[in-house]
Amino acid sequence: MTSSRNAVLFALALLAPAVLYILAIVAYPLFDTIILSFTNASLRQEYDFVGWANYQRIFGAGNFTEVILRTFIWTFFSVSMKMVIGMLGAVLLNAAIPGQTVFRILTMPPWIVPMAIGIYMWAWMYNGQFGMISGLMQNFGLIDKPWPFLAQGSSAFWATIVTDVWIGVPMVTIYFLAAMQSIPRDLHEAAWADGAGRFYRFRRITLPLMVPAIITMSLLSLIATFNSFDIIWILTQGGPSGQTTTMIIDTYRTAIGSRKYGEGAARAVVISLFVIAFCIVYFRAVRRLSQGEAK
């Protein structure tokens, strides 16, 4: 019943709603972005085509390459911290000790509650005058006067990264934990019988077998982090003086803030090109990993 014409028609009918929905809400807007990027569209109804003018403007202005670079640095640190902390968390939660189930449940809240609400809590913790982090650091004598984390460029940059890591860690941890538990126990038992220690087993059995999971998760996380908007927008809106402006924030400010749809669209196209590049890397990696598994 696989290849008859009737069956294909039935399959297409089943797929039609999904395909139409995605065409209307994702594909058409993507197409529209590309068109708009060559126009001077704004709040007015009519607009003209202006060729490559938007692209010339954004690349000519000088700070755009800086924004791209900053986005990559931001993403790089955030993703690597998520992976390291997620792996540590998975190792800890994998240990067969009483309380395991409770600890696993307690890991989930940052992932489950509305992201924005978690960020509001961080916004308070970063408060310079009365917030928890500045306050505790003063209590412990690490700093001698209040430190406004979000008002200073470099600390705001790191503060937004830490919050992004906080939101991403639960998912990474639970995913790594599941991957860790799918490693055949015999391997560990055989190594254990031969006298291999815990750390040695982690390095020589767990880690190598988790490489596919680590690659998959870092790429997924890379794409999500690259597109991250809420955290920076709520904490700093890209400030102070642009120090936390990533490409998404930059696009939002241009398009929605200043109502320059055409120029904003050009910026969005540049983001899309990066996302497409990541997608290609991701699909290749997934294909290679699944081939490796088949052997």
Added chain:
Amino acid sequence: MTDIPRSQEVASVDSPALVKPQRKVRARSSRAMIDRYKWYEIAALYTGIAVFLFFVLAPFIEGFLVSLKPLAQLFSRPYTFIPKMWSFDAYFTIWTSVPALALHIFNSFFISTVVTLIVIAIVVPAAYAFARFRFAGSGLLLGIFLAVNMFSGAVLLIPLFRLMRSLGLLNTYWAMIVPGAAFLIPSSIWLLRTYMLRIPRELDEAAWVDGASRLYTLRRVILPLAMPGIVVVAIMTFIGAYAQQFIFALTFNSRTEFMPLPIGLFAFFGKQEVIWNELMAASFVGILPVMIVIVFLQRYLVAGLTAGAIKQ
């Protein structure tokens, strides 16, 4: 999976030799032994877990304590972690300072529920089609769906805004529901397809031989069997829709009565001075129902996350 005493108990029950239980248990069951820790290892593990959970939960703990501190104490120095005076006032005053709070909480649930219903209605047939039928370009189509997953709504905000405006959906629930659902469809298709692939094909074929129509087969054979998978997908979709509602609601809706919780509370930041204790109290009232539900659903969440992470 088990804790130490229990696994030892099981091991000793398994062991037929009761004369020298110590020796025999050790020889027979490496399962218990490999999980046995020295005291300092246990101490290190618990310390590690404590630090890890502190990082994860600190904002919630601090947020809760802030909701109990009167404003005057909040804006005083030196900083104290534990409130000097406990007061639940904020939990009463929020209802007047955010008059629409109950509505915001309801909106959050309502939007996520409708998104989930739309996604499930679209995804169940599509996942079935991908799991069972091969046709020219089916692999490519699946790949395209996955690529959609990688685009965030933030990138497509301008055309989406124009689209919502020309459809006349701005400032309605639909402005948040329609784009919200679109970005959740691809991963849900993937998740459910993985699940449906595990249902034996022979069942479809048996129904087919018995003269059942394709639609009947989907409804009466596949749907009941796929129910656990559909539940997982529904929960993951709901969480996705619930946790990520911000940017569409911020940009496409400006009417207070339709705002979901995160946006309703975002208004706190527009004021001269943020009333932090009320903001935190309102946040906790808003997220409490979800927090309780998680405890019961955590198994499904883990299942969804594991199966959904793309692994072919």
